[in-house]
Amino acid sequence: MKKSKIETAETRRRIVEVAARNFRRNGIHATGVSEVMSEAGLTHGGFYRHFESKDQLVAEACEVGLTAVVESFEDAASQHAGKEGFRVIVENYVSTTHRDNAEGGCPLAGMGSELARADEMTRETATQGFNDMVEIVAKRIGRRQPDAAHSEAVFALAAMIGAVTMSRIIVDPDASASVLQIIRQHLDAI
């Protein structure tokens, strides 16, 4: 049953894709290798032909999730001039849409406290993603000095990540939406 190289690469990509979604939706620990494999249309035994361990899958899933977020930041920044780029990034990230779509959203918000306990490889990947986001935001935040822009971008991202995390904890949808709105207002005023 050997598969062609193209098929193999496609299968591997699909496993990581499914994992990335499930880790963000249900958490890393709560998502099993078997569950990921069967959702990818395979049996669990073949997993170790593609990955050394579940930890490696976590690292790669984290990477694809973050790459998608970074790309969405880049898109927003390229389609909107100057500070408006930042405003659009915030509007997309700090939204009820993002809140209600954990499986397709930012891994830092969706599994932040689990990433803090992940292995070094995963945390380096997550850090790289965070730094990429900071860099894009810093360029669009409207500060002359690069240091001030960087610092402001770090602050904005911490608030954004904290806001989405909290909005998912708060049960009442209106109270939750209100937290998001407050963070948006404050970031727009930066």
Added chain:
Amino acid sequence: MKKSKIETAETRRRIVEVAARNFRRNGIHATGVSEVMSEAGLTHGGFYRHFESKDQLVAEACEVGLTAVVESFEDAASQHAGKEGFRVIVENYVSTTHRDNAEGGCPLAGMGSELARADEMTRETATQGFNDMVEIVAKRIGRRQPDAAHSEAVFALAAMIGAVTMSRIIVDPDASASVLQIIRQHLDAI
């Protein structure tokens, strides 16, 4: 082997205490009932004399963790006049000490993304804790209008929670500390 009412209450308190620390250190899912019971000096079988389920333990552990944070906020606020109270709260929360002490720190930062998937009871408890923190901060943030103070407090807390979460993901201790410092600087300037 029945125990006196005082002993029973003390045992129950101890179980919750151990659970609160372990959930924050290792995560909710990664912490087993047996592990909590044995660290509390008991066998796992007796757990269900005290709690209906692990979920109930999660809710209570979350509550004691948050109560401790709220009390530390109150202490700081009562010992320092005006805006200085807010400054001390931020200095304590957004610190490498807090970063390196997840098991004794804020549940919202230590298990935020797991709380987002917890049952309604736990999330209500977490929301209450967040609101308590917001209220204390709002009083000390130095705004005349209560609405503006509340809004500013929500923003500050989102940034604080996001900052501590991120600081635990970042591997390099200096880079991690630098994120915390940036958030402190920005909040002091509020």
Added chain:
DNA sequence: TGTACATCAGTGAACGCGCGTTCACTGATGTAC
């Protein structure tokens, strides 16, 4: 270009292990007389 063979993606059973929960039992506590 055609054939023989090594490679290896995927299968499905099995490994040891820990999970949350249940239960029969023990024996000290607390209560009713």
Added chain:
DNA sequence: TGTACATCAGTGAACGCGCGTTCACTGATGTAC
């Protein structure tokens, strides 16, 4: 106050289940001639 008994905190074995990982096997792919 002293005695008889019901209560129930805690024990330890067992429940079914899913975890991450391993492995012998299958058979199509890719390669060497």
